[in-house]
Amino acid sequence: MRLHRNLCFAVIDGLTLIFNEGKYADKVIQQLLKRDKRWGSRDRAFVAETTYDIVRWKRLYAEIAEVKEPFDRDNLWRMFAVWATLKGIKLPDWKYFENTPTRKIKGRFDELSKIRKFKEAIPDWIDNLGEKELGAAVWTKEIEALNEQADVILRVNTLKTTKEKLQAELFDNDIETEFLANYPYALKLKDRANVFSTEAFKNGLFEVQDASSQKVADFLDVKPGMRVVDTCAGAGGKTLHIASLMENKGQIIAMDIYANKLHELKRRAKRNGAHNIETRAIDSTKVIKKLYDKADRVLIDAPCSGLGVLRRNPDSKWKLEESFLEKIKTTQQDILQQYSRMVKPGGKLVYATCSVLPSENQQQVEKFLTSESGKDFIFVKDDKVLSHKSGYDGFYMALLEKKA
Known part of the structure; x- marks a missing residue:
């Protein structure tokens, strides 16, 4: 691979915003990709993937490059040189790469790869917490899996098409996909592609949604x-699946x-042709109280650490604080105590997070079930989805039923 100066400059500019100004990586990359209309798909892929790569491995690369935050541009070029060297890319004779100690970089990498917190590039406190909650053997496998680049998974919108028809339409656009066993609505892209520019996306035939996340709506039964309440709906990925x-x-x-x-x-519901969704902003407790004992199903996709989705949000491990x-x-x-009151007798509740930590998951459910609000609920089942076992995001979901 030959390095192009304008693409490398874009990466350095992006890293400056992410590391030094606390900007979110996905937003920064969206902006970078609009920088030059002449860039082809390969150029844009280089900028996005290289930026994400250096963000993901920040601690390891900074340690090898012997630089500390806040990183000035020279520091960032040194980290870039580490990235390129470890990828086996020949460094051009630019001033930024003068005196790059290639052999030393490889030796230092081998040395640091024996220490998990450097090898997997994670803050000490997250490493300690993961080991404490999951045990050393499971945590070691899990954090390794969470550092792999996430696959692009689509969820077919069955209001408008079938999985087979969508697969055929995408194939006509040179986008190859495959079915996933045990994920009835999922198509996995064989190669990365800009699916958002397709007519199929514009016509609401699919949403991009990780396979683990697709399990939640099914779990809600x-x-x-029915009358269903999605309490922490956000921009509605799971709401649309429920519809x-x-x-x-x-x-x-x-x-x-x-x-x-x-x-x-x-906006997304309109594109999806989902007509049975009503939105309500929670601006006071009245909004919740009006629905006490009225819902057949309640989904609580709770705010969490997000440690299960580090593959797609690698910068979050640097932003997260104890x-x-x-x-x-x-x-x-x-949220569990308040929102559970919307479930009517005989109805069901799902508590879900995109975390792999038991303290955010099964321990929260156990605590709820022993509380005054939780005494009317029965635990039905749960699913602890670990990335190293599933190949997709880490997730947790528990199904509870309110006594009739």
Whole structure:
């Protein structure tokens, strides 16, 4: 591979914004890709994948390059040189790469690869926590899996098409996909492609949604004609899946504390042809109280650490703080206590997170079930999805039933 100066400059500019200004990697990369209209798909892939790669391995590369935060541009070029050397890419004779100690880089990599926190490029506190909660053997496998690049998985919108028809339409656009066993609505891209520019996406035939995330709506056991409440709906990935499972019959109330996310959900619902979704911003407790004992199904896709989705959000491990984790556990329990009251007798509740930590998952459910609000609920089943076993995001979901 030959390095092109303008592409490398884009990567360095992106890393400056992500590491030094705390910007979100996905937003930065979206902006970078609009920088030069002459860039082809290979150029854009280089910018996106290289930026994500250096973000993912920040701790390891910084240690090898012997640089510390905040990184100035020279530091970032040194980290870039480490990335290129370890990828086996020949460094051009640019001033940024003068005196790059190629042999030393490889030797240092071999040395650091024996220490998990460097090998997997994670903060000490996350490494300690993962080992404490999952055990050393499982955590070692899990964090390795969470550092792999995520596959692109589509969820077919059954309100508008079938998996077979969608696969054929994408094939006509030179996008090859494959079915996934045990994931009835999923298509996996064989090679990365910009699926958002396809007519199939514009016509609402699919959404991009990880295979693990697709399990949640199924777990909720919805039926056409029910009243379902998605309490932390966000921009509505799971809401839209629920709508397709309900065949547009019945009512889905999508709620969130962020009204702007619900605006995005409305736009997506229109594209998907999902007509049974009503959005409600949670601007006071009244919104919740009005629905006490009224819902057949309630989904609580709770805010969490996001440690199960590090493959697609590698910058989040550098932004996450220990104090946030303690706060979010309190929030999770508060939400469970309040929102569970919307389930009517005989109805069902799913508590889900995109975390792999038992303290955010089964321990929260256990705590809820022993509380005053939880005494009316029976534990039915749960699913602890680990990335190193599934090959997809780490997830947790528990199904509870309210006594009739």
